[in-house]
Each structure stands twice: as C-alpha cells, then as structure tokens.
Amino acid sequence: MVEERRLAVLRAIVEDYVSTQEPVGSKALVDRHQLGVSPATVRNDMAALEEEGFIAQPHTSAGRVPTDKGYRLFVDKLSTVKPLNTAERRAIASLLEGAVDLDDVVQRSVRLLAQLTRQVAVVQYPILSRSTVRHVELVALTPTRLLTVLILSTGRVEQRVLELPEEVADDDLAELRAVVNRAVAGERIADAADRLGQLPAEVAREAGSRTSIVVASLIEAMSDHRSDERVAVGGTANLARFGESFDASIKPMLEALEEHVVLLKLLGEATSSSTVTVRIGHEGPYQQLASTSVVATGYGPGDEALATLGIVGPTRMDYPGSMAAVRAVARYVSRILEEQQ
Amino acid sequence: MVEERRLAVLRAIVEDYVSTQEPVGSKALVDRHQLGVSPATVRNDMAALEEEGFIAQPHTSAGRVPTDKGYRLFVDKLSTVKPLNTAERRAIASLLEGAVDLDDVVQRSVRLLAQLTRQVAVVQYPILSRSTVRHVELVALTPTRLLTVLILSTGRVEQRVLELPEEVADDDLAELRAVVNRAVAGERIADAADRLGQLPAEVAREAGSRTSIVVASLIEAMSDHRSDERVAVGGTANLARFGESFDASIKPMLEALEEHVVLLKLLGEATSSSTVTVRIGHEGPYQQLASTSVVATGYGPGDEALATLGIVGPTRMDYPGSMAAVRAVARYVSRILEEQQ
DNA sequence: CTTGGCACTCGGCCCGAACGAGTGCCAATC
DNA sequence: GATTGGCACTCGTTCGGGCCGAGTGCCAAG
Numbered sequence: 001m002v003e004e005r006r007l008a009v010l011r012a013i014v015e016d017y018v019s020t021q022e023p024v025g026s027k028a029l030v031d032r033h034q035l036g037v038s039p040a041t042v043r044n045d046m047a048a049l050e051e052e053g054f055i056a057q058p059h060t061s062a063g064r065v066p067t068d069k070g071y072r073l074f075v076d077k078l079s080t081v082k083p084l085n086t087a088e089r090r091a092i093a094s095l096l097e098g099a100v101d102l103d104d105v106v107q108r109s110v111r112l113l114a115q116l117t118r119q120v121a122v123v124q125y126p127i128l129s130r131s132t133v134r135h136v137e138l139v140a141l142t143p144t145r146l147l148t149v150l151i152l153s154t155g156r157v158e159q160r161v162l163e164l165p166e167e168v169a170d171d172d173l174a175e176l177r178a179v180v181n182r183a184v185a186g187e188r189i190a191d192a193a194d195r196l197g198q199l200p201a202e203v204a205r206e207a208g209s210r211t212s213i214v215v216a217s218l219i220e221a222m223s224d225h226r227s228d229e230r231v232a233v234g235g236t237a238n239l240a241r242f243g244e245s246f247d248a249s250i251k252p253m254l255e256a257l258e259e260h261v262v263l264l265k266l267l268g269e270a271t272s273s274s275t276v277t278v279r280i281g282h283e284g285p286y287q288q289l290a291s292t293s294v295v296a297t298g299y300g301p302g303d304e305a306l307a308t309l310g311i312v313g314p315t316r317m318d319y320p321g322s323m324a325a326v327r328a329v330a331r332y333v334s335r336i337l338e339e340q341q
Numbered sequence: 342m343v344e345e346r347r348l349a350v351l352r353a354i355v356e357d358y359v360s361t362q363e364p365v366g367s368k369a370l371v372d373r374h375q376l377g378v379s380p381a382t383v384r385n386d387m388a389a390l391e392e393e394g395f396i397a398q399p400h401t402s403a404g405r406v407p408t409d410k411g412y413r414l415f416v417d418k419l420s421t422v423k424p425l426n427t428a429e430r431r432a433i434a435s436l437l438e439g440a441v442d443l444d445d446v447v448q449r450s451v452r453l454l455a456q457l458t459r460q461v462a463v464v465q466y467p468i469l470s471r472s473t474v475r476h477v478e479l480v481a482l483t484p485t486r487l488l489t490v491l492i493l494s495t496g497r498v499e500q501r502v503l504e505l506p507e508e509v510a511d512d513d514l515a516e517l518r519a520v521v522n523r524a525v526a527g528e529r530i531a532d533a534a535d536r537l538g539q540l541p542a543e544v545a546r547e548a549g550s551r552t553s554i555v556v557a558s559l560i561e562a563m564s565d566h567r568s569d570e571r572v573a574v575g576g577t578a579n580l581a582r583f584g585e586s587f588d589a590s591i592k593p594m595l596e597a598l599e600e601h602v603v604l605l606k607l608l609g610e611a612t613s614s615s616t617v618t619v620r621i622g623h624e625g626p627y628q629q630l631a632s633t634s635v636v637a638t639g640y641g642p643g644d645e646a647l648a649t650l651g652i653v654g655p656t657r658m659d660y661p662g663s664m665a666a667v668r669a670v671a672r673y674v675s676r677i678l679e680e681q682q
Numbered sequence: 683c684t685t686g687g688c689a690c691t692c693g694g695c696c697c698g699a700a701c702g703a704g705t706g707c708c709a710a711t712c
Numbered sequence: 713g714a715t716t717g718g719c720a721c722t723c724g725t726t727c728g729g730g731c732c733g734a735g736t737g738c739c740a741a742g
Contacts, residue, residue: 002683025735040685043736061692061735101502139476139492147498149490151480157488159498161442236577237599240592251581258578343714366704381716384705402704402723 008035009045010054011078014066018318023063068281068315071293075278075319082320084328088116096332102126102155106232109309109333114235116325119313120253122263122296125230126154126306126337127270133184133192138177138214143167146214148221152189154306154337162217176214193222229260235311242314249314252288256312262286266312270298270305273330276323281315291315295322299330301338309333347386349376351395352419354387355407359657364404409622409656412634416619416660423661425669429457437673443467443496447573450650450674455576457666460654461594463604463637466571467495467647467678468611474525474533479518479555484508487555489562493530495647495678503558517555534563570601576652583655590655593629597653603627607653611639611646614671617664622656632656636663640671642679650674 012033016024026039026046035042046064049055054070057063066074084092095112099105106123113121131152139147144167150158168176184192196219236257239250256262265285271277279294293315298305310326353374357365367380367387376383387405390396395411398404407415425433436453440446447464454462472493480488485508491499509517525533537560577598580591597603606626612618620635634656639646651667 023735027735038685039735040687041683044684047737057736059691059693061690061733063735101500134482135480135488137478137480137490139478139490141475141492147476147492149478149480149498149500151482151488155502157490157500159442159490159500161496234599237592237595240595251578254578254581258575364704368704379716380704381718382714385715388706398705400722400724402702402721404704 005035005037006045006049007073007078008033009042010049010066010070011074013046013049013055013064014070014074014078017065018316021316023058023065025063028063066316068283071280071315071319072283075280075323079320079323082324084116084324088325089328092116092328092332096336099336102157105155105333105336107234109329110232110234113309113311113325113329114238116329117235117295117311117313117318117322118238118241119235119311119317119322120233120238120257121235121309121311122257122267123232123234123309124264124267124270124307125232126152126156126300128152128156128158128189130188130300130304130306131156132186132188134186136177136180136184136218138173138180140168140170140173146173146217148218150222154300160221162214162221164217165213168214173214180215180218189222193219196222229264231260231263233257233263238313249291252286253292253312256286256289264308266294267296267308267310268294270300270308271296272303272305273298273300273334274303276327277310278319278323293317293319295319295326297326297330299334299337301334306337346376346378347390348414348419349374350383350386351390351407351411352415354390354396354405355411355415355419358406359659362657364399364406366404369404407657409624412621412656412660413624416621416664420661420664423665425457425665429666430669433457433669433673437677440677443498443678446496446674446677448575450670451573451575454650454652454666454670455579457670458652458654458659458663459576459579459582460652460658460663461577461579461598462575462650462652463598463608464573464575464650465605465608465611465648466573467493467497467641469493469497469499469530471529471641471645471647472497473527473529475527477518477521477525477559479514479521481509481511481514487514487558489559491563501562503555503562505558506554509555514555521556521559530563534560537563570605572601572604574598574604579654590632593627594633594653597627597630605649607635608637608649608651609635611641611649612637613644613646614639614641614675615644617668617671618651619660619664634658634660636660636667638667638671640675640678642675647678 009029012029012035013024016029016032026042029035029042030037030039046055050064053067054073055064056067058065092112095108096105099108106125110121110123131154133150134153135151137149137151139149141147141161144164146162146164148160148162180196183195187195196215239253242250256266268277268279276295276297281293282290284294291314292312294310294312296308296310298308300306309330311322350370353370353376354365357370357373367383370376370383371378371380387396391405394408395414396405397408399406433453436449437446440449447466451462451464472495474491475494476492478490478492480490482488482502485505487503487505489501489503521537524536528536537556580594583591597607609618609620617636617638622634623631625635632655633653635651635653637649637651639649641647650671652663654663
C-alpha cells in the first residue's frame with residue numbers, strides 16, 4: 001500500500017517534470033495530483049525514493065528530478081500506453097499511403113515521426129543483408145564502365161559503377177545478365193554472393209571468359225556492406241526546443257546525427273517490430289549523450305525486423321507518447337512494405 | 342588618402358570582429374593593426390563610416406560592428422583572396438579522387454566543405470534538366486509494376502516505380518526498352534520527354550498498343566521535376582559554434598536546412614563555376630535568416646553550371662577563407678565530373 | 683503511518699555601487 | 713584641413729548584499 005503510493009509519487013514527479021521542465025516539490029505535487037495525502041507524507045516518500053536512487057535534487061533547497069533509474073522504472077512499470085488519437089492515426093495512414101517508393105516511404109516516415117513526437121527522428125533503410133535479391137541489372141556506360149543496379153525485395157535499389165579492366169561485349173553482357181539473374185534471384189544477399197562465386201566456370205563456358213572479371217566485381221560490390229549504414233534523419237529543428245543546456249547536449253547531439261555509424265549504434269540492434277526499446281541517458285554507449293534517450297523499434301513485413309526506426313531526445317521526454325508514436329509508425333511502415341512486396 | 346585609411350579601418354574592424362566576435366573599439370584597433378594614426382583619428386573615421394552605414398554600435402558606449410553593408414563593401418572591395426595552403430589542397434584532391442559514384446562525390450564534397458570552412462555545407466545534386474539521358478532501363482518487378490531507371494550523363498541515377506494499369510509482356514518490354522533508348526539517348530531530359538511523346542504511334546506498331554501506357558507513365562516520370570531538389574547537407578554540428586543567439590539564429594537555420602526547397606532558394610541560381618556568389622544577411626530572401634550569409638558557386642564540367650554548392654553561416658564569418666574553400670571544392674568537383682563523363 | 687508545525691537552507695532576484703571600455707567633442711598642434 | 717591629446721560623459725557589465733520564498737528534514741502529536 002505504501003509502496004504503491006510511492007510509485008504513484010514517482011510517476012507524478014516524472015509527468016510533472018516532463019511537462020514543466022522544472023524540479024517538482026512536494027506541495028506542487030499534491031496540488032496537481034489527487035494523491036489523498038499531505039505534502040509532509042509526500043516528502044517522506046520522496047526521501048525514500050531518493051534513498052533508492054530514483055530521484056535526486058539538483059541543490060539542497062530545490063524540488064526533485066527523476067534520475068535515469070527513475071525514468072527506467074517509470075517506463076518499465078508505471079507508464080500506461082498513450083494511444084494516438086484518431087486524427088493522428090489518420091494522418092499517419094494518409095501520409096504513408098501516398099508513398100510511391102521505398103525512398104519516399106522512408107522520407108515520409110521521418111517527417112511523420114518528427115512531427116508526432118516533436119523530437120529528432122531517425123529511420124534506417126532496410127538492412128541489405130536481410131533482403132533478398134529481386135533482380136540484377138547490368139548497364140554498360142562505356143565499354144569498360146559498368147553500372148550495376150541491384151533491386152531488392154524491400155524495394156531498396158542499390159547502384160554502383162564498376163570499372164572493368166577489359167572491355168566486355170554487349171552480347172556477353174546480355175548473356176551474363178541472364179546467368180546472374182538466374183543464379184541470384186530470390187537469394188539473400190550473402191547467399192547471392194556465394195552463388196556468384198560458384199559461377200565463373202559456368203559463365204566462362206557460356207559467355208566468354210572475360211566476364212568472370214565482371215562477376216568478381218559484382219561479388220565484391222555485394223559483399224561491401226558499408227551501404228547498410230544508410231539512415232534518414234529529420235526534425236533536427238526540434239533540437240532548438242532543448243533550450244538552455246547548449247554545449248552540453250545539443251552539440252554532441254548534432255555531431256552524432258552527422259555520424260551515421262554512431263547513430264545506428266545508438267538506435268541499437270533491430271528488434272522485433274512488436275517491441276519498443278527505450279534506452280535512457282547513460283544506458284547508451286556514449287557518455288556525451290548521457291542526457292539523451294532513444295526510443296526505437298524494428299520494422300519490417302511480418303515480424304522480422306528489416307531495420308530500425310525511432311526517435312532521439314532529451315531524457316526528460318514524454319516516453320508514453322513517444323513510444324506510442326514510434327510503434328504506430330513502425331506498424332504502418334511494416335504494412336506498407338508488406339503490400340508493396 | 343583619407344578615404345583610403347577609412348577603408349583600411351573598415352577592413353580592420355571586419356577582421357577583428359570576425360575573429361573575436363566582439364564589438365571593436367578604436368584603441369584595440371590601433372593596437373592590433375599598424376594604422377599609423379592615433380585612436381582619436383580612428384574614432385573620427387569610425388564616425389564617418391557609421392554615418393555612411395558601414396558600421397554600427399550595438400549600444401552607445403560599445404565598440405563598432407560591421408553592418409551588412411559593411412560586409413558587402415569588405416567582400417567586394419577589401420578582401421584579398423586567401424589561397425588555401427598546400428595541405429588543404431592535397432586533402433581536397435585525395436579525398437575527392439577516391440570517390441566512385443556521383444553520390445560518393447557529393448557526400449565527400451559536403452564533408453570537405455564543412456571541414457574546411459567550419460560552417461554548414463550544402464551541395465546540390467546536378468540538376469536533372471541540364472543533364473542528358475545516357476540510358477533508360479526498364480525492369481518488370483511484377484507484371485504490373487515497373488521499375489524505371491534513368492541514367493544521366495552526370496552520373497546521376499534516378500529510379501522510380503510505376504504502377505501499370507495492365508500487364509505488359511516481357512517481349513513487349515524488351516522491344517520498348519530498345520525503342521525508348523533509341524529515342525532518348527543523348528537528349529536533354531526535357532527533349533527526351535518530347536521525343537517519347539512522339540513515340541506512341543511508332544511503338545504501337547512495333548511493340549503492341551499496351552505499351553503506350555508505359556510510355557505515358559515514363560513521360561510523366563520524366564516531367565516530374567521535384568527530384569531536382571535533391572541536396573546534401575553537412576556540418577550541422579558547426580552550428581554549435583554560433584554560441585549565444587540561439588532562438589534568433591540557430592532555430593531558423595535548422596528549419597531551413599530541413600526544407601530543401603528553402604535551402605535551394607537560399608543557394609540561389611547556379612552561377613558559372615568561375616564566380617563565387619556571396620549573399621549577406623538581409624540580402625537573402627528570408628527575414629528570419631537575416632543574420633546568416635551564403636557563399637555559393639556553381640559547378641559542373643567546363644563552365645556550364647550543373648548545380649550549386651556552398652556554405653551557410655553567420656554574417657560574421659571569414660569571407661575570404663570561405664570563398665576560397667568553396668571555389669576550390671567546386672573546381673575539384675567539376676574536374677572529377679569531367680573525368681567521369 | 684500520517685500529519686501539522688517549524689527551523690533551516692540555499693538558489694534566484696533585485697538593487698545600487700563601482701568599474702571601465704568606448705565614445706564624442708573641443709581646443710591645440712602640425 | 714587633418715591629426716591629436718584631453719576630458720567629460722554614457723552605459724553595459726560585474727559584484728556584493730539583502731530579501732524572498734520554495735522546498736526540505738525533523739519532530740512530536742494524533
């Protein structure tokens with residue numbers, strides 16, 4: 001019973017602090033929430049909560065502020081999911097329905113997330129290694145420069161220009177295109193590279209030995225995973241609402257947003273699209289971002305996570321709202337991808 | 342003679358203000374520059390410069406600060422080009438040489454510009470309407486979904502998925518591909534759309550009437566210029582060095598950076614790659630960005646400007662340095678594009 | 683366990699004084 | 713006529729002190 005009220009107090013503190021951005025005192029708390037007890041009692045509870053490390057006071061004669069541990073408890077145990085209203089749902093649906101392309105879907109999702117949460121939104125493009133190959137197109141730009149276009153099941157299209165050491169005839173190329181497509185269509189990208197590795201002998205017979213060089217280049221291109229790192233970022237202008245703590249929080253944030261590798265590490269491994277992951281403050285891998293939290297989830301058709309999307313913001317954020325928005329967007333995006341498949 | 346010294350004073354004020362970020366007084370000025378006159382004389386000059394609107398004082402008992410008009414004069418008449426040192430030149434060369442793709446070139450240029458100038462860098466992708474078509478590839482994803490890949494002379498590759506109202510047979514598609522390529526290869530994109538417009542009759546004869554629908558979709562895709570608006574942005578973290586004036590300058594800036602349309606308008610029309618354009622403060626189209634300047638130039642093989650690149654920063658910036666960096670990067674990028682063509 | 687009371691702490695705010703950078707003007711000088 | 717030193721003046725900034733009040737912790741009573 002007592003324990004229960006203490007948690008109610010913690011919840012109240014988190015909610016008030018998030019909305020006012022100011023340390024909250026015992027009096028203000030009883031005024032704004034129906035706790036049914038006096039400020040003195042709340043003070044006792046607060047002392048206990050502080051003892052346990054859930055809240056802290058910035059200075060002796062100030063109110064309390066949740067610690068990372070406090071937010072963690074709040075997120076895990078105390079927050080009720082805040083369902084989006086129908087207007088928001090409709091906005092998501094209509095905005096995403098209109099997308100034509102994967103690129104388009106990603107761009108729109110980022111905008112959407114940023115708008116809904118008023119935070120910085122990040123959407124990772126579907127991971128290459130989890131997609132299957134739909135088609136490979138080879139286009140000779142010049143006799144020695146070859147444009148390869150890799151079309152994946154997720155709608156992602158990767159292009160790359162290869163410099164060939166020797167000229168390749170058009171006929172050989174056409175033959176090669178057919179052979180390659182036969183070999184890799186429907187395969188996961190890693191498997192596809194393997195398949196290609198087994199090809200050269202066959203290709204040499206069918207389409208001339210020179211093309212084996214092309215195959216080698218193709219394999220190399222497929223095994224190069226640096227483009228796994230593609231992400232879209234939006235809502236940076238929301239950083240402006242951080243207010244005060246500039247160098248301490250905005251600068252490292254802007255830096256992280258430029259470094260896509262960092263950003264992806266921050267988002268974390270893509271989890272199943274049904275779970276929303278929350279990483280609070282120091283729980284993340286970067287000390288400089290100790291006062292920022294990440295709310296993320298995987299997305300993809302079915303329950304397999306093709307990639308991650310989420311938001312990044314101050315630890316002092318509206319977790320229930322953010323989680324709801326992230327989950328909703330992930331679901332809609334997953335559905336779109338399913339339809340387009 | 343007197344007039345000359347006044348301009349020297351203005352130059353000194355601009356330089357000092359840019360490096361210290363603080364209003365500069367008469368005493369400090371004579372200390373730091375060999376003007377050969379006393380502070381009192383400088384004061385007289387300052388009064389005259391203020392009269393003419395080149396400088397202003399924030400409050401009565403403060404030093405002087407250049408006005409936009411003052412910066413303008415400085416840029417036009419007083420600044421000597423600050424050549425990059427060899428280390429910088431080498432850095433540019435080596436970084437850009439390594440690029441494989443147009444995408445790669447653009448990404449690297451942005452990073453480079455941001456690093457060199459320590460400002461926010463913006464690079465526009467080559468404008469579609471000024472490129473010629475190198476190749477069109479058509480890939481059937483499903484019988485009714487068609488991926489079109491448009492490969493342009495600049496190395497830019499545009500893809501787009503078309504939903505077809507009817508199924509199209511593979512044979513028809515192959516035929517169509519050949520016909521389309523014959524029609525558009527080497528054409529500017531606007532002309533290419535026209536050419537396609539004249540095709541349907543011919544196509545109907547050769548490849549079956551259904552394909553005319555595909556052609557119509559292709560034309561629509563080609564005439565859709567919204568993708569002209571592609572830009573890459575980098576160095577946002579440099580905004581953090583703005584310091585103080587947060588809401589007034591960083592917020593609108595972040596907002597502008599998210600709105601690519603705004604950004605492109607800010608960069609201005611692509612000028613010849615030999616001229617660097619400087620737009621100072623209020624000279625730009627947006628009042629909210631009254632305290633930011635833009636240094637930009639066109640780039641592209643030869644002297645024709647395919648697109649614009651440049652930097653955006655506070656009016657109080659190092660113009661000679663920025664101009665030199667922008668020009669150097671534009672030249673190198675142009676050269677790369679030339680080689681790749 | 684809860685509550686009202688009470689002493690205590692300490693950050694924020696306001697105010698006035700002192701400071702000093704910088705100016706404008708003037709009369710003297712070159 | 714331009715330059716210069718001198719001087720009074722302005723005004724933003726800084727610093728210290730005092731007040732205020734929010735908020736706490738503790739205690740004794742219910």
